[in-house]
Amino acid sequence: MRKLSRIRDMGIPPTFVGDLRKKQLLKLVKTERDIKNGILEKHKFPSTWSPCKEQLHKESYSKCAYCESPTTVVSYGDVEHYRPKSKYWWLAYCYDNYLASCTLCNQKYKKAKFKTLHTPIKPPLIKKNSTDTYLEKIVDRITPDPIQETDGVPWDTYCQEHIAERPLLLNPYIDDPKAYFGWEVSPENESVRLVPLDAQNKLHKKIVKASEEDYGINRPELCFHRFEAYLVYCAARLISEDVNIPDNYRTMQRRIRERLLRDESAYSGMLQYFEQKPTTAIIIP
Incomplete structure (x- = not known):
């Protein structure tokens, strides 16, 4: 979201x-x-x-x-x-x-x-x-x-x-999902799950629970498709930041990375969460 x-x-x-x-x-x-x-x-x-x-x-x-x-x-x-x-x-x-x-x-x-x-x-x-x-x-x-x-x-x-x-189901036209939602990568399960941005915040936990129950926001097939988008993002990010590869390869991967993050792309809200993280904090499957 x-x-x-x-x-x-x-x-x-x-x-x-x-x-x-x-x-x-x-x-x-x-x-x-x-x-x-x-x-x-x-x-x-x-x-x-x-x-x-x-x-x-x-x-x-x-x-x-x-x-x-x-x-x-x-x-x-x-x-x-x-x-x-x-x-x-x-x-x-x-x-x-x-x-x-x-x-x-x-x-x-x-x-x-x-x-x-x-x-x-x-x-x-x-x-x-x-x-x-x-x-x-x-x-x-x-x-x-x-x-x-x-x-x-x-x-x-x-x-x-x-x-x-204060609905527990967010309205993306009024609420900013980034203020409540985080994302958790599980390479062994090939999934990316929605989690509370702050695991100690009671409101965040209630909103995520409601989203799971009433939107099916962590249904298995959805978590899997998020993981596939995350894989491509990781590859594009690592290569675009690698100074040891040819410029034309790095430029192409940078374009892929930018495309994944644009508003029109599937799961870009999730990927923009990882974009704010330092490369050292990104889990590489």
């Missing part, structure tokens, strides 16, 4: 911006009123978020925002609701609640799991007798507008609510 940034431009489908965003929200709050009045049993969410995939892939460099595996080579991946819509119904059509995920991280592991260290953020106040006029007034204050910040909840406020809730 690596830090990501939103691309706030017209690549975001218009359904999630401006008046169309408010129209979707109004349906949600009216449905919530009907549920409180016993007219409906639960929310049903038409899948209008599929058009967001292309923009989300741009933001995550066509990788899963959780495990950093490529999502567009053999599958188009999922639009993942970071906060599950079954629990956070008012965020079902919030673009800032979306990220690109591989099918395994999303459907096999995370599903509707969402652990928090503090009290979860509260839903909008909807009562049995809430009038249409009241509902129309509050829809603008429920979620951010992904392009026009003045049209919805300010992005900074949305981020502060996230920090106050």
Whole structure:
């Protein structure tokens, strides 16, 4: 996992911006009123978020925002609701609640799991007798507008609510994974595992445990593919730093090393962790 940034431009489908965003929200709050009045049993969410995939892939460099595996080579991946819509119904059509995920991280592991260290953020106040006029007034204050910040909840406020809730599953658009995650190489098992950056830090340990349980972030096949990327990185690093080989070889290996570390490359977040280590601290398989 690596830090990501939103691309706030017209690549975001218009359904999630401006008046169309408010129209979707109004349906949600009216449905919530009907549920409180016993007219409906639960929310049903038409899948209008599929058009967001292309923009989300741009933001995550066509990788899963959780495990950093490529999502567009053999599958188009999922639009993942970071906060599950079954629990956070008012965020079902919030673009800032979306990220690109591989099918395994999303459907096999995370599903509707969402652990928090503090009290979860509260839903909008909807009562049995809430009038249409009241509902129309509050829809603008429920979620951010992904392009026009003045049209919805300010992005900074949305981020502060996230920090106050302190989910144990990191949001790479708000949290910086480098502040919590380290990596451990096991040559004998041919794997690289995600570990707490500080083994003594209780929060780091809780976040890694949640990532293992709810993202499958240390599933064996993923650890193996990380190890393969690590092998190539080690070879490129050692040769590019070796002054005793021909310049053209060293230049080629330096280019390979730079390519592995670039944002678009699989597991570059992990490799950048090792890039910050001195060569003497790198485990050579």
